[in-house]
Amino acid sequence: MGRSPCCDENGLKKGPWTPEEDQKLVHHIKQHGHGSWRALPRLAGLNRCGKSCRLRWTNYLKPDIKRGKFSQDEEQTILHLHSILGNKWSAIATHLPGRTDNEIKNFWNTHLKKKLIQMGIDPMTHQPRTDIFASLPQLIALASLRDLVEISTTHPLDEHAVRLQAEAAQLAKLQYLQILVQSAATTSNNSYSQNGIADMEASNLLNSSVPHIKENHVLPFSLGNATSQPLHHPTLLSHLPDPQVPFSFQTSLNGETGHCSNFTMVSPGDNQTDNSSSWLLPSLTLPPTVTETSLSNPGDASSTTSYNNNGAASPYWPELYFEDSVMHDIS
DNA sequence: AATAGGTCCAACCGCTCGCGG
């Protein structure tokens, strides 16, 4: 295996490029193409090694390079591809026109990795981190304590006891759901698909407030931002979903449209299940039931009491499968 | 206003791959 000679050995310049050097490089490549990178510096009148020139061109000077913040779509694409390809930055970059592998790598290391860690997801495996989940009861307890402090300043003691008891029941549900999530995470082979659940859970458990749960007596979830893409397309919710956002959908089975509002979820066994429109999230062994859905044009939907994707593949929120059909969000 | 710590990103380093002689 040969190795490119180090720039130091030839007394070539290293470090940041000057505008003059950039100009020489761009001018030369526009005139002659890059050809042999090794020969290019001499031909272009640059005191740099070919490697440095290639890097400067591919990462910075190439005219089709897109600069600026990564969009939500790009972010989701990176997360999705990384869950499949790992640190194959160049492979990932081929799916993001105008983005360089270096830029994607930097974006991953400085933003996405931290974001996943904060959500309790291992950035390498894309699976929920057990150490984080292990500490959830403490985190929840901490949240309860905070809530208790707030309540105690405004309510009499007896009322506290009643409310706290109700909250304890809800927290128990939360923890129960967490166990389900962990179970789904460890049994599924689709690592990417676990993000949605982990995202959803981590967001709601770690970031949402206990008072919210207390008010609604259900776990608040929604489809988050309405999109025009099919719901089976993996979408990572990078923020807390808004439980009040309704959505319309169209089935790919027969093209009928429907509407869903007050999209809430309760744990299994809760009596709030509406059998005419109860939905099951896929891939959870004991899926929580979604209730309080209203379908303006139920069509095939109302004829089925529950829907699932046969427990396979991606339970990635907000995808919802029923039978062999896919719903498209058309909100 | 000063400064310490954190963040970001362009550029470098060293390794592997693939091609050609």
Add this chain to the structure above:
DNA sequence: TCCGCGAGCGGTTGGACCTAT
């Protein structure tokens, strides 16, 4: 088939910039 070379890739670094105290 082997070997040398150039190119490409992923990991790491250093310094500029930002933010909190």
